Amino acid sequence: MPETTAEPAALVRARGLTVRFVSRDASVTAVNGVDLDLLPGEVLSILGESGSGKSVTLRAMMALHPPRQTALGGELLVCGHDMLAAAEDAVADIRGRLVSMIFQEPMTALDPVFTIGHQITETIIRHEAVSRRDAERRALDLLEMVQVPSLQRVLAAYPHELSGGLRQRAMIAMALSCRPRLLLADEPTTALDATVQIQILLLLRRLQQELGMGIIFVTHDIGVASEIADRIEVMYAGRIVEGGSVRDILRTPAHPYTRGLLGAMAHGRRRGERLPSIPGAPPDPRSVPPGCSFAPRCSEAEAACLDHVPEARLSAPNRLVRCIHAGAAQLSH
16 A cells, blocks of 8 residues: 655644633633644744734633633644643643743843843753753853854843843743744744844744744734745734735735735835825724624625625635635635
8 A cells, every 4th residue: 555644743723712801891802713723844924913813812822811811712732732721730841841932022021030041041940851050051052043142141141131132032042942842923023123123033934944843923014924934824803814825925815904914015115105004993802893803994895794704715725715705716816
C-alpha cells in the first residue's frame, strides 16, 4: 500500500469559540463563534480595528481572562491541551513552556521591581530543571539572539531604564526562554517608531524560521500583517469575516470591510492625497445590531444583510468570507 503522510497536529484549533464577560450590570460577548487553526511553523495574523475581539481571542488561548467574570464556550485546543477545561496548575505549566505571549506594552507587562536578567532567569527556572548559573547563561544567550547591545548592562537593568525597543526585545527574549512551540504576539510593535517596528518584525520572522515556532500575530495594521504573516484572518465585532493567504487577501479582498482596510493604506498614494476611510465606528459590543455587524457602515448593504448573520463560505481551500455578496466567482479571480 502507498504510504500516507499524516498532517501535523494543529498548534491551535478553535471551533465556535465564544468569550463573554459577565457583570452585575451587563453581559458582553466579545468573541462570537470563532473558528481558527494554526499549524506548526505557520504565521497567522488576526487583523481588525480596536474592539474587534483580537486581543480577547489571544488571551483566551493563554487562559488569562478572570474566570469569575468570563464565560467561555466552544472548543479551544492549544498544543493539544483543552484550555477551556484545564485546571489552573496545568495552565500554569503550559504558559511559558508550550505557549508564550508578547504583550502590546512591555512597560506594563514587565515587573518594574526586578531586573531584566532576573525575570528571564526565573522564567527558565520555573519551567526547566536547570541551575541558576545555567539559567543566567541562557538569559545572556537569549538577549544576544534578539540582538540586544551591551548584554551585561541590559541584564542588570530595570525595565524603566531601557528604551521601548530594548524593552520589547527583552520581552521577546523572555517569551522564547523555554523554547515554546507557539508564540502569541499582541500588537507588539504598536508603541514603537517606524524604524524599530521594522526591526522587530524582521527579528520575529527570523526567529520563527530558525526555531520552527507557530506565531499568531494580532494587529490593526494591514501593512504589518502583510510583512510577517503567511495567512490573515480579518476580525470584526467578534467574528472572523474573511480569511486566506496574504496573497489572496491583498489581491482579491472579498469582504467590504477588508476592502475598506486596504483602501485606507497610505502605501502607493501621492503625497497630500486624502486617504479614504470607513464611515462610522465598530458597534458597541453591548448592543451589536442584528444581521451582519458591518452592515451599518457598508456601502453595499441591503435589506437581507440586516436579517441574519451571513454564513462563512469556504469557496476554495483556506479561503473564507462571511458576506452575502461574496460568491465563489468573485474569489476565484
